[in-house]
Amino acid sequence: MPAPYPPEFRSRAVDLAREGSTPVAQVAKDLGISESCLRNWMARADVDEGRRQGLTSDERRELVQLRRDKRRLETENEILRRAAALFAREISPKWVSGWSVTLPLTACPSRWPAGCWACPHQGSMNGAAASPQPGSRQMRT
Secondary structure (H helix, E strand, O other): OOOOOOOOHHHHHHHHHHHHOOOOOHHHHHHHOHHHHHHHHHHHHEEEEOOOOOOOOHHHHHHHHHHHHHHHHHHHHHHHHHHHHHHHHOOOOHOOHHHHHOOOOOOOOOOOOOOOOOOOOOOOOOOOOOOOOOOOOOOOO
16 A cells, blocks of 8 residues: 555645646545545545535544444443453352351351360360350350
C-alpha cells in the first residue's frame, strides 16, 4: 500500500478541483493521482466541512477506537468468565460450608478442632466428650 499523501496536499488538491476552472480529471492527472482518489477526497472534505451528511474524520477515528476497545473488553470479560468457571469447579462444596464439614466436629462449642482454652472438654480425643469437671456445666447435645 502506498504511503498516504500529506493532509496539506489533499486539501490543496480539493481546493484546485473545486475552483472549477479545469475538470476534476485534468486536476487529478496534473497532480499524479487517480480521479477516483481525488473525488473521494472531495467527498470526505464535504462531510468534514458539513456540506454533506455523514461521519466526519474525527468521528470515524473515534468509532474505530471505540470498536477496538469494545473488542478488547469483550475478550477480557470472556477470559475472566472462563477463569471464574475454572475456579468454581476447583472449589468443592466442602469449602463453602466452613469448618463444620472440612474438620471433624468436636464437643467444644467453639467448633475449633483443638477446642478452646476455657472449654471443659479440652482434653477430649477426636471429639469425644471428656468427663465434666466438678462445677462446670454439662453441654447439651
